[in-house]
Structures are given as C-alpha cells and as structure tokens.
Amino acid sequence: MAMNKTNEIRKEYLSSTSIVYTGAFNGEVYNVSDRFMTYGMYLKEGETLGFEIVMKSGEPYKNYIYLDSDKEVCADEFDWIFGNYAKVIPDKYILEDKTPKNDRIKYRAVACESMNMNFIDEDILYTSHKSEYFEAMCKEISEVGGHISVIIKAGGNKDGNAGSIIFDFPQRISKKLKSLISMVFYGCVLEEVRDEVSDNSISKNNLRGYIIILLKILGLQQKLDKDSIDNLELGVRSYNALKKANITSIKKLLEMSDEELLKVRNLGRKNVAEIRTQLIEKNYISSCEDEFFENMEILEFHPIPEDIFDDIVDKRNYMDELQALVGIKSAKDQVKKILAFAKMRKAMEEKGEQLEPITLNMEFVGNPGTAKTTVARIVAGVLKEIGIITSGEFIEVGRADLVAQYVGQTAPMVKSVFQRAKGGVLFIDEAYSLLDKGNGRFGDEALNTIVQEMENNRKDTIVIFAGYPDEMDEFFLRNPGLRSRVPFRVRFDDYTTDELSDICELEAGKRGFLIDVKAKELIKEICESSTGNIENGNGRFCRNLVEKAVLNFALRNYGGDEAAENIEYILKKEDFNDITVFNRKKTAIGF
Incomplete structure (x- = not known):
C-alpha cells in the first residue's frame, strides 16, 4: 500500500532527554505499532516510551509519541519508529507540561488471565471496530475529555508483560463507559489507580492489538479531517465554489448529499459530477471505511528480531480455518475441490504443461450470514499461497461502490475497484442489485464494464459474486456473457x-x-x-x-x-x- 505522505509528524523537545512526536498519525501508518513495541523491548533502565491520544469534544483528536530518558536521546534512532510511514517535520516546538495531573482520575486496563486472551486475532479487531460499541466509546470519551495512553517502561518484560494502557479522565467515569471500553478493548477490565503507574500489566500479545485499536480511533477522524479538498483535481469553478461555502475538508464534503451540494452557489450538476468523480479517483469513496483492516499485512514492513514475536504471529493455516467453520459442509467440500483443482493446475504449469486457459471466478449463493464472506477471505489466502494470485488482497463491494448517479461516472468507478483488487479477490455482494429494476440507472453500464474488466484482468484477479439463490439465478439469466466467465458455483446451506x-x-x-x-x-x-x-x-x-x-x-x-x-x-x-x-x-x- 502506498504510504500517505500527508501524515506530518512534528518532532518536539521537552529537553535534551525527552522527545515528543505529534501530528497526523492515522490508520494508514499502523505498521508503526510493531516498531513501537519492538523499540520498547530494548529500552534502557530509566527510559519510558509512550503513545497518548487526547480526545476532546468538538476538536480533532491529538496524539503524542514520546520517549523519556535520563540520558541524551538519539533522535535518529527514535526516528526509525516512523521510517517512511510519515513525514517528520524537523522543527522544534515546546510541548505543554506533561507532568501527571494529580486531580485527574486514572484507570489501568488489566488483562484477565482467566479470559484466555492469548491472542487478539484480526477477526476480533475487525469486529470490534465495526460494532456499535466502538463509535459510542469514542464519542463518550471525547465528551468527558479523556486521554488514552500506552506506556512501556524499561525492564517491564518480566512475566511476559510489555506495557500498560492508561485511561485518564477529569472525573470518575460512568459504569456504561467502563463497559463500553471493556467491550472494545477485549480481554481487559478497568482498575482505578491513584499513584503513578510503575509496572507493565499487559502482555505483548494483547498490547499490540490494543495499540491497533488506538490507531483505529485516530483513523476514525484524522484521515478525513486532515485531508483537504486541495487533494482533489477540481476545476476552478468547483474549487472556488466549495471554498467560498467553507467546504474545505474531505470529511465535510463526504457528509453532503448531491442535493445539498447543488444548493451551494455556483455549483451545477456538472460540477457535482466532477466532485464525485474526483472523490472516486482519489479513493475517498468506497475505500476509506475498510481500508485499515483490509490491508493488514502486519509484519512485512521491516526485519524484526526473530524471537520477539514468535508467540504472536504464526503462519495462517487457511484450510484448518475452513474446516473449523461451523456447518456449511456442502460449501466447504466444494471449495476444497476448487482449491485442489487450482493447486493441480499450478503444479502442472510449473512442470511446463501447456494448458487451456481457465478462470477461477466463482458464484457464492446462500442466505445472509452463512459465512460467504469468511470463506471468500479464506479462498483469497489459499490462492495467494498457491501462487494463483499475487497480492491476496480481498476487496468487498456492493452496488454503491460500482454504480454512479450521473452519466460518465460508473465506468471509472468499476475500473477503480478492479485496480484496487488487482492481484487479489474481488467480492461483489448482492450482485443482483446491479440489475436496473427501478432502483436507479447505470446498472447495465456497470455490468458491461465488469465483464470487460474481468476479461482484462483474468490472469491475476478473481471475482466472486454472492447473494440469495433465486436472485442470483435471475442475475445470471439476464447476463449470459457473464455466466460463461463464472464456472464455479458454491451453495451455502442454512444453519440448524x-x-x-x-x-x-x-x-x-x-x-x-x-x-x-x-x-x-x-x-x-x-x-x-x-x-x-x-x-x-x-x-x-x-x-x-x-x-x-x-x-x-x-x-x-x-x-x-x-x-x-x-x-x-x-x-x-x-x-x-x-x-x-x-x-x-x-x-x-x-x-
């Protein structure tokens, strides 16, 4: 994934022994979490590494990463934590006094060993940030002016504990907020502490997951807050009209409907279409919501000492994951056959056999929640391991990601989606919604472009169409040219x-x-x-x-x-x- 060079980190000095980095540090630079933890494991006596988020209602979340030491800090060494994931501004600033305020109430997150949280896996993280609890927690913490800190102290790796998570508030918080925090930060409960926290209480397995949660909190707001309409290549009329209306951020622009934009002075339908097209081409529409977790290739960014994360990251056994799924026996058996066929074809090609070209596009049919998306993700992982696809990227889209409202926008939308999915798997959910049956125009244009892009990318991109059985039958009956390009059908039975x-x-x-x-x-x-x-x-x-x-x-x-x-x-x-x-x-x- 391309690095977001709009992330600017200011390097600030409290003294020659204390460096603080602040600025836009969002979900797109989540890889810093692994460097942060690794660096923390090599702290010298007396050193503390911290990552703090300050949340205040009505204001962008602020964040600080700092290193306190009783010795001269090597700034270049600390810069390694950021690498190329953010642009460091070398100017020096004086940060407000970070001495702990005794009048604030602190809570320490205590991991419950009896909850058996040996590893917070990616699925749990993904679910936690899609749940109603995540945004509710962020809203309530910001309303009461809360701070969240990760603190790693030297010599704290005894018993496998790597750091502490501290929640800091102006007053005691409600039972509801405590419960929300425990729901999002899986495997922990809050314990009020009165003195300065001096020991590490969270295992490195869970700490890493909690850091990613903090990054997602920042990503919830900062990406769109920090990105300006200057990033869009707009014509003079559209740009000036937005500026005069004080619509200067991408976030504000995305919150507005087309009808609201048309009420802006000097913006006509042609200008609104131009704005929407630019949002699509710059990947602000359809990709910003899920980008953080769909691109989580955790430890591929930099060599790390081999023994540090041995107990955290194991190679995924996708076939075991498939077999472990409850029910859907027929679907699992069919998927195994398809994957075995793909593996056989790859082996024959490597031996120099001349084979007729064949595509692995699939149709997944079944009622909602029968694990169609989960199985599709597993398929993407297996096909990458086999070498059928190169990136293993899994992109999930629906009608809103493929069909535009105005003439000339639909084809670019479809092409942009295929570009994102190149080398991976494109999962089109409720594919029959693309049919134009009173729910808008341009669905046929989207389907025609999909067929064209499937042909253009047939060597390195696999498309999976998913939806209800009856509706999918009608979908393919209406598109015989598409049917011939989707040779495999997998049926997902209902659960008992x-x-x-x-x-x-x-x-x-x-x-x-x-x-x-x-x-x-x-x-x-x-x-x-x-x-x-x-x-x-x-x-x-x-x-x-x-x-x-x-x-x-x-x-x-x-x-x-x-x-x-x-x-x-x-x-x-x-x-x-x-x-x-x-x-x-x-x-x-x-x-």
Whole structure:
C-alpha cells in the first residue's frame, strides 16, 4: 500500500532527554505499532516510551509519541519508529507540561488471565471496530475529555508483560463507559489507580492489538479531517465554489448529499459530477471505511528480531480455518475441490504443461450470514499461497461502490475497484442489485464494464459474486456473457439450531468466556426463534447475542464501585435475559 505522505509528524523537545512526536498519525501508518513495541523491548533502565491520544469534544483528536530518558536521546534512532510511514517535520516546538495531573482520575486496563486472551486475532479487531460499541466509546470519551495512553517502561518484560494502557479522565467515569471500553478493548477490565503507574500489566500479545485499536480511533477522524479538498483535481469553478461555502475538508464534503451540494452557489450538476468523480479517483469513496483492516499485512514492513514475536504471529493455516467453520459442509467440500483443482493446475504449469486457459471466478449463493464472506477471505489466502494470485488482497463491494448517479461516472468507478483488487479477490455482494429494476440507472453500464474488466484482468484477479439463490439465478439469466466467465458455483446451506448454538459458544470463546448449561438451553430457544426469519439469519445475530450478554456480564460484575473478587468468566442464563437481537416475524429461512 502506498504510504500517505500527508501524515506530518512534528518532532518536539521537552529537553535534551525527552522527545515528543505529534501530528497526523492515522490508520494508514499502523505498521508503526510493531516498531513501537519492538523499540520498547530494548529500552534502557530509566527510559519510558509512550503513545497518548487526547480526545476532546468538538476538536480533532491529538496524539503524542514520546520517549523519556535520563540520558541524551538519539533522535535518529527514535526516528526509525516512523521510517517512511510519515513525514517528520524537523522543527522544534515546546510541548505543554506533561507532568501527571494529580486531580485527574486514572484507570489501568488489566488483562484477565482467566479470559484466555492469548491472542487478539484480526477477526476480533475487525469486529470490534465495526460494532456499535466502538463509535459510542469514542464519542463518550471525547465528551468527558479523556486521554488514552500506552506506556512501556524499561525492564517491564518480566512475566511476559510489555506495557500498560492508561485511561485518564477529569472525573470518575460512568459504569456504561467502563463497559463500553471493556467491550472494545477485549480481554481487559478497568482498575482505578491513584499513584503513578510503575509496572507493565499487559502482555505483548494483547498490547499490540490494543495499540491497533488506538490507531483505529485516530483513523476514525484524522484521515478525513486532515485531508483537504486541495487533494482533489477540481476545476476552478468547483474549487472556488466549495471554498467560498467553507467546504474545505474531505470529511465535510463526504457528509453532503448531491442535493445539498447543488444548493451551494455556483455549483451545477456538472460540477457535482466532477466532485464525485474526483472523490472516486482519489479513493475517498468506497475505500476509506475498510481500508485499515483490509490491508493488514502486519509484519512485512521491516526485519524484526526473530524471537520477539514468535508467540504472536504464526503462519495462517487457511484450510484448518475452513474446516473449523461451523456447518456449511456442502460449501466447504466444494471449495476444497476448487482449491485442489487450482493447486493441480499450478503444479502442472510449473512442470511446463501447456494448458487451456481457465478462470477461477466463482458464484457464492446462500442466505445472509452463512459465512460467504469468511470463506471468500479464506479462498483469497489459499490462492495467494498457491501462487494463483499475487497480492491476496480481498476487496468487498456492493452496488454503491460500482454504480454512479450521473452519466460518465460508473465506468471509472468499476475500473477503480478492479485496480484496487488487482492481484487479489474481488467480492461483489448482492450482485443482483446491479440489475436496473427501478432502483436507479447505470446498472447495465456497470455490468458491461465488469465483464470487460474481468476479461482484462483474468490472469491475476478473481471475482466472486454472492447473494440469495433465486436472485442470483435471475442475475445470471439476464447476463449470459457473464455466466460463461463464472464456472464455479458454491451453495451455502442454512444453519440448524444446534449449529447456531455452537456458533454462539465459539463467539463467547473468542471473548474469553464459557457458557453454563442453563444459558445454553436459553440460547437454543433464542436460536430456534430466529430460524425461519430471513432478517435474523446471519452470523451477526450470534455475535450480537453474545456481545450483549457480555455487556450484561460486565455490568453485573464490574458495574459497582469495586469489582467483585474471584470472578469466573462464565455467561449465565441471566446474562441472556431480555436481550432483543431479532424480529419475531416469521418469513423464509435466512441464516
């Protein structure tokens, strides 16, 4: 991924022994987290490495990375943490006094060993930032003027602990905010501390994941706040009209509908179309939301001492992941055959066999939440390992990412999506929504361009079309030319009640929880009520059910002034009572 050179980091000096970096440090430079942790493992006695986010309502989040030492700090060595991931401005500034304020309330995140959080995997991180809790947590922390800090102290690697996460507030926070923080920062609870924190309390496995969460907090706001409309190649009329209307940031521009833009003086439909086209070409539309986690190639940026992350990063065994998925036996068997076929073809080509060209484009059909997207991600990983595709990139899109509102915009949108997916897998969800049936124009143009781009990129890009069975049948009937380019069809069956219950147990296990017998019985009843309702039939149902139960557990055990002692992380029946995660209206099966 190209480095974002708009990230400017100021190097600030408190003294000759204390350097602080501040500025735009967002999700696109997440690789710094690994360098930050690695550097922290080699601190000398008396040195402290810190990363702090200051959140204040109505203002951009500020962030600081600093190194405190009792010796002269080698600035060039510390610069290595940033490498080429951000541009360092060499000017010197004096930062406000960072001496701890005794009148603020501090909470330390304490990792619960009994929750078995040995590794916060990518799926959990991805889910946490897509959940309702993430944005709610950020909003509440900023409203009360909270600070979040990562502190790594020298000599703190005893017992495998690498650092501390400190939440700093002007006053004691509500039980709700404590619960929100525990939901986002998986595997930890908050413990109020009165004195300066002197020991490291978070394992390096979890600390790294928590740092990525902090980077996502910054990415939530900073990318669009810092990016100006100057980044768009607009004509004079469009640019001046936006400037005069005080629409100067990409964030503000994206928040406006076309109708709102048309109300801006001197902006006509042609100008609005120009603005939208530029947002597409500069990847502000359709890519900014998921870019952070879809491009997470964690440790490929720089050589790191081999033994440091041995217990963190193992090579993924994609086939084991596929086999471990609950249910969908027919789909798993078919995918295994397709992947075995791809592996055989690759082996034959390497032996010099002259083979007829064939494409591996696929059709995934099934009701919502039957793991179609998860399996597609696994397919991308396996095909990269085999060498069929080069990047393993997984790009998921829908109609909004492929069909524009104005003439001349749709084809560039489609081509931009294929450019992002080059060397990887393009996953088109609800592909039948591209059909023009009263929901707008230009769907046919998008389909024609998709067929063209599939042909142009058939050697190194695989397209997977996904959606409901009946609608997908109609989709391909309407597009016979497309059907011939998609030779493989994989059907994903609905989950049974027992399988839904198993998924709930797995979701609880990911969060470090067990479920007791009575709670399991209630879960089966809830799952039985959800089957037959297409609106409830998705994996999100199980995740939501467990997340709400965990939130109830947190409130029950940590909602008081002091946490209970000897807590067992077992979800009970009462944690699942009065949870609304589905509609009771019965329709065709959908899970």
